[in-house]
Amino acid sequence: MSSDTELKVREIIAEQAVLDVDEVKPESTPEELGLDSLSMVEIVFAIEEAFDITVPFNANEPNASDFDISNVAAIVKAVEALRAAEA
Amino acid sequence: MRRVAVTGVGVVSALGVGRKAHFDGLREGRCGIGELEFRDVERLSVTIGGQAKDFKSEDHFGRSQIALLDRFTQMALIAGKEAVEDSGIEIDEALGLRSAVVIGSGMGGLGTLDEGYRTVFEEGKNRVHPFVVPRSMSNAAASQLSMAYGIKGPAWSVSTACSSSNHAIGQAFHLVRSGLSDAAITGGAESMLCFGGVKCWEGLRVMSKDGCRPFCKTRNGMVQGEGAAILVLEEMESAKARGAHIWGEIAGVGMTSDAGDIVQPDPDGASRAIRSALKDAGLAPEQIGYVNAHGTATAANDRSECTALKDAFGDHAYKLMVSSTKSMHGHGIGAAGALESLAVLLALTEGVIPPTIGYQEPDPDCDLDVVPNVARDAKIDAAISNSFAFGGLNAVLAFKKV
CATH class of the missing domain: 3.40.47.10 (Thiolase/Chalcone synthase)
Known part of the structure; x- marks a missing residue:
């Protein structure tokens, strides 16, 4: 399912991973995209800026926070939820 | 007592990027001081400085590197690269453990802080770039140099305003002379030619608006510069033994x-x-x-x-x-x-x-x-x-x- 949110999130991830947007697939994981913890922090920052939301992401426990970053689809879903909550 | 040789030299300054430009400038008596170029410069009463205008981040680093490196660290890394290459030193695992990094900086990543404050205070935003801390901390240049060359011995930054570099070089010299280290990367880096940086100095009323004329009767103040210079220090006998070019001895x-x-x-x-x-x-x-x-x-x-x-x-x-x-x-x-x-x-x-x-x-x-x-x-x-x-x-x- 394609949405404006999904496209924007994939663009942000693609820019950070230095990949083409087409290479950032819903099932891609951060590891597969070559994104380390600092890159994830930059992606979260860019997402917050792009959507004017606050993302509950703690780099100490990236997998424990409410913001699911296990793959691209999960990140998109989490961003959509945050946007809906703040709308 | 062990003696200490300078075997490598690298520099970024208002006179240019690299030894040749800097030395040519010194020989020619060239003035690298000019009109400052950055955002809001028109709100300053002092608008001249020794800006390293030939140093452009994009010429040396990719976007993801720039995200983590304040300008003072970028200049330290480029000067450091020139110095290490000049020395011909090969820092393997063993020498890395026996080497040191001591780098001076008065203000560290002030430009990064300036940008961050602008974001939250002037633009009213509620978040700053996530890497403000690793960019702006005073030890960023020392740490990045240690990472670049696998230097795992003593490493730290020194901040004593205008004496930072000499204190840093002096301490690196002590490390090598005493035998605590066999080699050291040392020197200093500074980049505070940004609106906030110059505005602070204006307040002290010690800055010249028209030029830097040391010892001259008509002198009317200092002119801020920016840049980095890095030296490679080695124990004299081992430097000679490997046939290194020796610039001089720190005695x-x-x-x-x-x-x-x-x-x-x-x-x-x-x-x-x-x-x-x-x-x-x-x-x-x-x-x-x-x-x-x-x-x-x-x-x-x-x-x-x-x-x-x-x-x-x-x-x-x-x-x-x-x-x-x-x-x-x-x-x-x-x-x-x-x-x-x-x-x-x-x-x-x-x-x-x-x-x-x-x-x-x-x-x-x-x-x-x-x-x-x-x-x-x-x-x-x-x-x-x-x-x-x-x-x-x-x-x-x-x-x-x-």
Whole structure:
């Protein structure tokens, strides 16, 4: 399912991973995209800026926070939820 | 006692990127000071500086690197790369464990802080770039250099305002001389030519609006510069054994504190630092041919420094060549001593004494040979480089020809 949110999130991830947007697939994981913890922090920052939301992401426990970053689809879903909550 | 060789040199300054541009500038007496170029410069009353305009981040680093590197660290890494390549040193696992990094910086990543404050205060945003801390911390340059070259021994940053570099180089020298380390990457880096950085200095009313004229009667203040200079230090015998080119020897360091005033210099503290450096180096005053002066072109510093030189050198003060290269590259603040060590190494290796440019009229309070306006050919065997910081913290390095 394609949405404006999904496209924007994939663009942000693609820019950070230095990949083409087409290479950032819903099932891609951060590891597969070559994104380390600092890159994830930059992606979260860019997402917050792009959507004017606050993302509950703690780099100490990236997998424990409410913001699911296990793959691209999960990140998109989490961003959509945050946007809906703040709308 | 172990001796300490300088085997590699790298630099970024208002005179250019790299040794050739910087040395050519010093030889030609070229002025790198010009109109400042950055956002909101029109709101400043001081609009000149020694900006390293030839240094463009994008020429050297990718976007993800720039995200983590403040300009002061970027310049330190590029100067460091030139110095390490120049030295020919190969830092393997064993040498990495026996090597050190000591880097001076007065303000660290001030440009990064300036941007962050602008974001939250001026633009009213509620978040800053996530890497403000690793970019702006004062030890960023030291840490990035240790990472770049696998240096796993002692590493730290030194912050003593305008003496930061000389304190850093002095401590690196001690590490190698004492045997605690076999090699060290040392020097300094500074980049605070941004709106907030210059605005702070304006407040002190010590900045010139029209140029840096050290020791000149018409001098009216300092001009800020920026840049980085990095030296590779090695134990002399091992450097010779591997056939390294040796720029010169660091033979001693003198460090004192005025314990007086937070901004006014005291000739006594400066004089004691000079004497201490000479004693540490085992040099008689008469052996010194050149002094790279602190020479900020403030009324107080230049007068105080000349008094200190006369006190420390006696009659020999009048035979010294004393120049301030700040007239060309501006005041590098935490990078100053490192930038100026290059002027000393140029004098020792090529017999070229860099001039004090912008010199118009003699000042009776500064009646030494300040090598006015034009570089001079002169053979020297030893030299000192002065740094005297706000806060009364003085550090003087003594160099010898090898």
